[in-house]
Amino acid sequence: MSIIQNALSGSLAAQAALNTASQNIANVMTPGYTRQGVLLAAAKPSQAGGLGAGDGVRVPSLIRFSDDYKTLQLWQAGSELGRREAVQPYLTQLEQVMGDEASSLNAGMDSFFGALNAASVEPTSSPLRRQIVTAADALAQRFNSLDQVLGQQRASINQQRLSSVAQINTLTAGIAALNREVAATRASGLNPSGLIDERDQKIDALAGLVGVQVVEQADGTRSVSLRGGQPLVVGMDAATLSAQGQPDGSQKLTLSFAKESFTLGTSGLGGPLGGLDEFEQKILQPLRESVRDMAGELSSRFNAQLAAGFAADGSAGAPLFSFDATSAGGLLQVDTTLSADDLGFSSNASQPGNSDNLLALIALKQQPVSVGSLGNVLLGDAYTQLVGRLGMDSQQNQAALKTAETVRNQAQESWKSSSGVNSDEEAINLMQYQQMYQANMKVVAVANQLFDSTLAMLG
Known part of the structure; x- marks a missing residue:
């Protein structure tokens, strides 16, 4: 089930990033608004042994781009x-x-x-x-x-x-x-x-x-x-x-x-x-x-x-x-x-x-x-x-x-x-995080196919 958990964590991270990008775009004309971003960090593996690749991705916090x-x-x-x-x-x-x-x-x-x-x-x-x-x-x-x-x-x-x-x-x-x-x-x-x-x-x-x-x-x-x-x-x-x-x-x-x-x-x-x-x-x-x-x-x-x-x-x-x-x-x-x-x-x-x-x-x-x-x-x-x-x-x-x-x-x-919010930059972020979300959903679909195939073999 770790493959599905990894994919779900990736999709949730992509959703958080898409939400942040949409907030930035919504406030592109708001005076004094400071753009935000997501901070992504790889989750450490919880499984024992050298084959534990990791437990997906996590979002520790949002970044406020303020100097x-x-x-x-x-x-x-x-x-x-x-x-x-x-x-x-x-x-x-x-x-x-x-x-x-x-x-x-x-x-x-x-x-x-x-x-x-x-x-x-x-x-x-x-x-x-x-x-x-x-x-x-x-x-x-x-x-x-x-x-x-x-x-x-x-x-x-x-x-x-x-x-x-x-x-x-x-x-x-x-x-x-x-x-x-x-x-x-x-x-x-x-x-x-x-x-x-x-x-x-x-x-x-x-x-x-x-x-x-x-x-x-x-x-x-x-x-x-x-x-x-x-x-x-x-x-x-x-x-x-x-x-x-x-x-x-x-x-x-x-x-x-x-x-x-x-x-x-x-x-x-x-x-x-x-x-x-x-x-x-x-x-x-x-x-x-x-x-x-x-x-x-x-x-x-x-x-x-x-x-x-x-x-x-x-x-x-x-x-x-x-x-x-x-x-x-x-x-x-x-x-x-x-x-x-x-x-x-x-x-x-x-x-x-x-x-x-x-x-x-x-x-x-x-x-x-x-x-x-x-x-x-x-x-x-x-x-x-x-x-x-x-x-x-x-x-x-x-x-x-x-x-x-x-x-x-x-x-x-x-x-x-x-x-400040850069519309072009946020548009690129939308495309990238959309692709990230779709890719993780594809991983979930592949994991389901593998699971169904395994059940068919055992049956």
């Missing part, structure tokens, strides 16, 4: 891509706003100082003086509009961060639940491949939000942590991430796990969460502070110079600008009801037509001022340098984004080469 290194590379590439993608829309918007003539501070500055130059020809002209007040108000509105855009970007980043935190918490809870199912499935002797695929997809989505480190455990669960080592998922337990608003408008990230809480640093998070933080800390906030420094320097220096001069009636020059970075109405304001004759253009109280102080006001454009991220620069050059630096940051991020896209695509192709 942990390639999977890790895929997750790391996704994290870097998310980091660059999250930042670029903000950089592009700032480039468009700051380069637009309608909102450019350079254009407003040129118009304002152009009005001052025009008035220097005839300092006593009320229309020319009024034009200065109008140009000053237009310049102030440009400062306020740009500051508002920068403030709106920060608010948008805070909202996007809150959304990312909520998604991270949902994913970590899902990964922990799948860890529990994978461990239970393995313990019961069932195949957990589908659960592992689902868990890997959630880890990939998590890596697309924040940089992670993943460690495989002996029971089949996976522990996930941030790059800094703070735990996100350990076994069947998940951490909770939260973002709290601070008085200065920033947000503080806190990670709670079990009874411990960790305040996360402001760098090295990776993914969109890290990219947004880097953009806010290194580009957006310094830029906003620089714009405010420009407005403050313009206001203080211009008002101080006006106070040193005399109005048309011989009184001290009145201030033109008022600066308050905390004002809801705008950081730079101009009193449009200010009488143009109150501007202190003269350096001599008894000579209304004197323009010496007006010339000193015009010269302020070429005087150095202290501007946040730039240091000491000429007032007239500060905005140009800010736009130039922003352009460089945007170009660098665009180049890094293209690289990240290429790396991610390559990582996906590399993963598919090991874990």
Whole structure:
């Protein structure tokens, strides 16, 4: 009967292989599906003596064609891509706003100082003086509009961060639940491949939000942590991430796990969460502070110079600008009801037509001022340098984004080469295992014929 037992074991092995191939083919278009195969091993002979060829074939387990290194590379590439993608829309918007003539501070500055130059020809002209007040108000509105855009970007980043935190918490809870199912499935002797695929997809989505480190455990669960080592998922337990608003408008990230809480640093998070933080800390906030420094320097220096001069009636020059970075109405304001004759253009109280102080006001454009991220620069050059630096940051991020896209695509192709389903390969497997099954059934038929012949001889 050993010939029949061998053939039956072969047919059962062929059936298992055909079932596996059919599962692969059914999931050829399923995202994240990892192909499977059968592991065949020759059964040792149970009969004594040298004529025992063996007891057929056995299938110890199914093979899951997964390369942990390639999977890790895929997750790391996704994290870097998310980091660059999250930042670029903000950089592009700032480039468009700051380069637009309608909102450019350079254009407003040129118009304002152009009005001052025009008035220097005839300092006593009320229309020319009024034009200065109008140009000053237009310049102030440009400062306020740009500051508002920068403030709106920060608010948008805070909202996007809150959304990312909520998604991270949902994913970590899902990964922990799948860890529990994978461990239970393995313990019961069932195949957990589908659960592992689902868990890997959630880890990939998590890596697309924040940089992670993943460690495989002996029971089949996976522990996930941030790059800094703070735990996100350990076994069947998940951490909770939260973002709290601070008085200065920033947000503080806190990670709670079990009874411990960790305040996360402001760098090295990776993914969109890290990219947004880097953009806010290194580009957006310094830029906003620089714009405010420009407005403050313009206001203080211009008002101080006006106070040193005399109005048309011989009184001290009145201030033109008022600066308050905390004002809801705008950081730079101009009193449009200010009488143009109150501007202190003269350096001599008894000579209304004197323009010496007006010339000193015009010269302020070429005087150095202290501007946040730039240091000491000429007032007239500060905005140009800010736009130039922003352009460089945007170009660098665009180049890094293209690289990240290429790396991610390559990582996906590399993963598919090991874990993806190849329709042609599965078609060949179907034919081979079909032939294997038919051959084993032929062996059963031959064994039956031999058995019948033996009975006929004995009869």
